[in-house]
Amino acid sequence: xxxxxxxxxxxxxxxxxxxxxxxxxxxxxxxxxxxxxxxxxxxxxxxxxxxxxxxxxxxxxxxxxxxxxxxxxxxxxxxxxxxxxxxxxxxxxxxxxxxxxxxxxxxxxxxxxxxxxxxxxxxxxxxxxxxxxxxxxxxxxxxxxxxxxxxxxxxxxxxxxxxxxxxxxxxxxxxxxxxxxxxxxxxxxxxxxxxxxxxxxxxxxxxxxxxxxxxxxxxxxxxxxxxxxxxxxxxxxxxxxxxxxxxxxxxxxxxxxxxxxxxxxxxxxxxxxxxxxxxxxxxxxxxxxxxxxxxxxxxxxxxxxxxxxxxxxxxxxxxxxxxxxxxxxxxxxxxxxxxxxxxxxxxxxxxxxxxxxxxxxxxxxxxxxxxxxxxxxxxxxxxxxxxxxxxxxxxxxxxxxxxxxxxxxxxxxxxxxxxxxxxxxxxxxxx
Amino acid sequence: xxxxxxxxxxxxxxxxxxxxxxxxxxxxxxxxxxxxxxxxxxxxxxxxxxxxxxxxxxxxxxxxxxxxxxxxxxxxxxxxxxxxxxxxxxxxxxxxxxxxxxxxxxxxxxxxxxxxxxxxxxxxxxxxxxxxxxxxxxxxxxxxxxxxxxxxxxxxxxxxxxxxxxxxxxxxxxxxxxxxxxxxxxxxxxxxxxxxxxxxxxxxxxxxxxxxxxxxxxxxxxxxxxxxxxxxxxxxxxxxxxxxxxxxxxxxxxxxxxxxxxx
Numbered sequence: 001x002x003x004x005x006x007x008x009x010x011x012x013x014x015x016x017x018x019x020x021x022x023x024x025x026x027x028x029x030x031x032x033x034x035x036x037x038x039x040x041x042x043x044x045x046x047x048x049x050x051x052x053x054x055x056x057x058x059x060x061x062x063x064x065x066x067x068x069x070x071x072x073x074x075x076x077x078x079x080x081x082x083x084x085x086x087x088x089x090x091x092x093x094x095x096x097x098x099x100x101x102x103x104x105x106x107x108x109x110x111x112x113x114x115x116x117x118x119x120x121x122x123x124x125x126x127x128x129x130x131x132x133x134x135x136x137x138x139x140x141x142x143x144x145x146x147x148x149x150x151x152x153x154x155x156x157x158x159x160x161x162x163x164x165x166x167x168x169x170x171x172x173x174x175x176x177x178x179x180x181x182x183x184x185x186x187x188x189x190x191x192x193x194x195x196x197x198x199x200x201x202x203x204x205x206x207x208x209x210x211x212x213x214x215x216x217x218x219x220x221x222x223x224x225x226x227x228x229x230x231x232x233x234x235x236x237x238x239x240x241x242x243x244x245x246x247x248x249x250x251x252x253x254x255x256x257x258x259x260x261x262x263x264x265x266x267x268x269x270x271x272x273x274x275x276x277x278x279x280x281x282x283x284x285x286x287x288x289x290x291x292x293x294x295x296x297x298x299x300x301x302x303x304x305x306x307x308x309x310x311x312x313x314x315x316x317x318x319x320x321x322x323x324x325x326x327x328x329x330x331x332x333x334x335x336x337x338x339x340x341x342x343x344x345x346x347x348x349x350x351x352x353x354x355x356x357x358x359x360x361x362x363x364x365x366x367x368x369x370x371x372x373x374x375x376x377x378x379x380x381x382x383x384x385x386x387x388x389x390x391x392x393x394x395x396x397x398x399x400x401x402x403x404x405x406x407x408x409x410x411x412x413x414x415x416x417x418x419x420x421x422x423x424x425x426x427x428x429x430x431x
Numbered sequence: 432x433x434x435x436x437x438x439x440x441x442x443x444x445x446x447x448x449x450x451x452x453x454x455x456x457x458x459x460x461x462x463x464x465x466x467x468x469x470x471x472x473x474x475x476x477x478x479x480x481x482x483x484x485x486x487x488x489x490x491x492x493x494x495x496x497x498x499x500x501x502x503x504x505x506x507x508x509x510x511x512x513x514x515x516x517x518x519x520x521x522x523x524x525x526x527x528x529x530x531x532x533x534x535x536x537x538x539x540x541x542x543x544x545x546x547x548x549x550x551x552x553x554x555x556x557x558x559x560x561x562x563x564x565x566x567x568x569x570x571x572x573x574x575x576x577x578x579x580x581x582x583x584x585x586x587x588x589x590x591x592x593x594x595x596x597x598x599x600x601x602x603x604x605x606x607x608x609x610x611x612x613x614x615x616x617x618x619x620x621x622x623x624x625x626x627x628x629x630x631x632x633x634x635x636x637x638x639x640x641x642x643x644x645x646x647x648x649x650x651x652x653x654x655x656x657x658x659x660x661x662x663x664x665x666x667x668x669x670x671x672x673x674x675x676x677x678x679x680x681x682x683x684x685x686x687x688x689x690x691x692x693x694x
Contacts, residue, residue, distance in 0.1 A: 298670070
């Protein structure tokens with residue numbers, strides 16, 4: 001039994017190709033895929049960054065052809081646009097086998113292979129892919145075990161490394177910093193200055209963290225009203241900022257204009273009327289807030305560069321952690337490999353025992369006729385020979401079941417089959 | 432028995448402090464939880480030691496410095512454990528627990544103290560009450576000072592745009608701890624000073640008390656009164672309040688502990 005994987009991801013294929021191949025309902029396609037004789041089990045992972053099929057097969061070459069055909073026809077790869085450099089679909093696909101395929105599944109689940117290393121979404125997406133495959137009857141015992149192993153590995157990686165620590169997006173870094181300042185973020189109020197796309201992205205991130213009280217101030221009040229309506233906020237004009245500052249805990253500014261919107265005297269005046277700290281995020285270019293505001297007691301000012309620098313530092317920290325994560329993945333993959341190798345040994349062990357038993361039974365039969373044994377003597381000889389056979393087979397069977405490296409295990413199985421003639425036709429003597 | 436319990440307590444406080452620092456350094460919430468659990472265990476054993484101490488001596492010689500320091504450490508730890516239920520403050524364990532360890536370790540070396548001379552007027556509850564309340568006040572103000580120190584650390588990191596450890600408490604939580612500890616601590620200290628004044632006022636003990644201790648205690652109380660007035664009357668907050676809490680506690684520590692040791 002071989003594990004094979006065919007797929008493409010954000011590193012090998014542009015978004016136009018990935019979105020063309022993405023599958024909303026993979027269940028029927030998987031059912032069709034495993035109905036063919038080349039594929040025993042299959043799971044289709046389809047996210048915005050990757051489309052991959054993990055499959056189990058007895059015939060790797062045929063499975064490889066079938067999976068390529070699956071990508072071209074069933075997933076619509078033939079209709080996908082070529083890459084910017086004119087690359088065809090086949091050039092974007094990667095195929096992995098056995099240990100490499102298993103390790104890849106474990107790496108994907110652990111978010112080592114993600115565009116944003118350490119992100120948590122991929123694990124949920126893989127669990128969903130696995131659930132769909134199970135429901136479609138495409139996922140059997142071996143891929144179930146592989147995915148269970150992948151989920152356990154992902155959990156271990158998160159527990160034992162810092163791969164998911166520290167935010168790597170500017171908006172999330174801002175929220176993390178806010179948590180260093182404020183105890184109960186959802187209870188805080190935020191003032192947004194501007195109504196552009198950046199403000200909207202930041203607003204979404206803040207809303208995810210439960211921030212309810214949001215005020216939007218903009219030069220064009222109509223734009224502020226439009227954004228405020230969509231996000232259940234209150235709209236204001238720029239002239240209201242001095243009064244709003246007194247009631248806001250966070251200020252996020254991204255608005256055009258050369259003159260600073262927030263000056264030191266304005267913020268100082270607001271501070272006299274408030275008792276809690278003020279967190280100011282200035283992502284405008286040119287900057288909307290006088291940098292000297294950061295010198296005021298109780299005010300924490302961060303601009304776009306500060307946030308980007310923090311995000312980059314966190315991303316670098318995560319990348320460093322991937323070394324430790326890779327070691328965990330390798331360890332878990334070898335453990336799974338050992339289990340699979342032991343599983344591969346089952347037919348050989350069964351054949352070996354069956355062969356030994358048939359020889360023993362035939363010899364007893366011959367001897368019993370020749371020696372004229374009575375029932376009690378026959379039972380004694382039966383027990384004696386069975387014990388000898390079991391003792392002789394004990395060591396080879398244990399070795400075959402052992403958690404050896406996979407390549408070594410396959411070689412051992414092959415040698416055992418040749419040495420004991422397990423693939424030969426039974427001779428007359430055996431009967 | 433008391434010494435054994437105090438030694439176990441000191442060990443647990445030290446372990447809690449180390450676990451908290453590991454938690455801060457590795458940003459591990461698991462280590463933080465372990466730190467809090469070990470600190471809680473330490474507080475229970477410490478409480479047991481305190482009960483055993485009271486069962487052994489009647490009235491307990493709390494006026495003895497080691498006993499007062501041990502009591503102070505217990506109050507600070509209990510106050511911190513109460514605070515931990517309300518806010519993300521586990522990192523404070525990293526400072527309070529080692530300080531409590533030092534206090535309890537010192538007490539374990541000196542307690543029980545059979546040679547401690549009975550105080551003049553010890554039949555009255557005043558000396559006991561004085562030490563009990565003043566020590567509690569000092570413990571609360573100690574926590575305020577620790578919160579103030581940590582506030583300055585986090586504030587500095589945020590102002591200079593340096594990476595702040597995610598396990599540090601938020602500035603707002605530290606400021607709140609500072610405010611609550613200051614209010615409760617000052618109230619207890621005031622009661623402690625008042626009972627002390629009443630005790631000293633009784634003619635029978637006037638000769639036996641240390642003049643330096645009396646003067647410094649009243650001076651420390653006055654300094655703290657100014658800090659409290661600035662904080663609650665003048666709406667002082669943030670960095671200034673934190674600096675005041677640290678400086679105030681340092682002054683009070685010298686006035687009460689330093690003068691007792693040097694005197």
